[in-house]
Amino acid sequence: MIRMIKVSILIVTYNQKDLLVECLESCLSQTYDNFEIVVADDGSTDGSHEMLIKYSNLYPGKFKFSLSKVNCGISKNSNAGLSLCSGNYVAIMGGDDLMHPDKIKKQVEFMEANPSCDVCYHDMDVFESSTNRSLYLYSDKNKSCSGDVRTVIRRGAINCASATMYRANKIPLSGFREDLPVGSDWMLTVDVLSKGGRLVYIPEVLGRYRRHSSNVSGQDSPIRVQGTKDLIRTCSLCLEEYPQYSKEAVLRLSMVLRESRHVNNKTFYLPRMLASFMSGGDLKSLVGILAFQLSRGRWTL
Structure with a gap:
């Protein structure tokens, strides 16, 4: 039965308190209810820790936290959160992005119906944070990718982490490669698919990717x-x-x-x-x- 399948929503964040509230609310609004929210905070100094404790008190048993006292980097922070995940599937989320209400339900149903699929991802609505205006769909500027590990190596990074769900028992114990400080998600997908599974693209918009000054990097940044x-x-x-x-x-x-x-x-x-x-x-x-x-x-x- 689908509802018995547990999902860990892994949220990676750093100094995103106000945006993180929106992210958490979108997770809590899921039509699928068998999930835990695991937040890995990388040493935020903006009051995020205190805000998360309040959420934990409001929703007993729903949250797990890795609250670092220092900033250790994206990959190491992601592993700290990953070690707390206990679900059958792990859905990755940036602390500033949003889920559509049916996201988890549809991804779980898809993964359960396709046992050879070890990683799936979906389309995203890219929007401007300051105006909430939709700018374009992720698929408008990025060709979709489905296939085996050979395809994923040849094609490269998906660059849409908040759309991705992994089959938890295929994730290596080492998790994200910490010698890749900011861009370890592509290698994680390669490691997962090296066991023989497939990456599959779901052609449906199930989330929103936020564009703002903190995540729009210049060429020399x-x-x-x-x-x-x-x-x-x-x-x-x-x-x-x-x-x-x-x-x-x-x-x-x-x-x-x-x-x-x-x-x-x-x-x-x-x-x-x-x-x-x-x-x-x-x-x-x-x-x-x-x-x-x-x-x-x-x-x-």
Whole structure:
């Protein structure tokens, strides 16, 4: 019976008190009622901890908290919360995003009806925080992805964590890779699917992704630079740990490097692209180097 299936909603947050209230209310408004809310707070100083305690008192037994006293980073904070999850499924949420009322119900029904699916995600309504105005659908700017681990390595990160649900017994004990400080969700999906399952996209809007000043990163922002480093590191981990998918990992690495050509005032791209080619990258890597040099009016490295 579907209602016997327990879901852990894992919310990762840092200094988002006011937005977190909206997130929690959207979780508590689910039409599916067999769930726990696990909040991993990464050392907030805005009163989030006190607010969470009040929610816990209002809804006894519904909440679990990992309340860090210091800021330890996204991946380590996520693992602190993941260790508290006891559900059959784990739904990931950013502390500033929102769920539609039927989100958990529809994802559980889908996963139960498709036992080969170990990870699923859905479409999202991207909206402006200050006006609540819908800007576009996630699917308008991102091609959907369904497939096995080979497909996920070749395709890369979904970049829509708040839409994702994992089958809990397929998540490795190590959880998120903590050597990927801000971008470990892609590698987690690879690790989960390495056991043979599939990622499946549900073509329905079941949540809202909030755009605001804190999550719109410029090309040279530290989090953007670190995120790009994490993508490159993920490709390296795939090559090291899953050599049977080396073709897909090299292809994705070449694409990540080309997409990084504007990061950090263009100083990030060239040495990494050259290193990729010298270590076995494809011809497109070399073409990328030449095109980059031409665009700058330079021929020398």
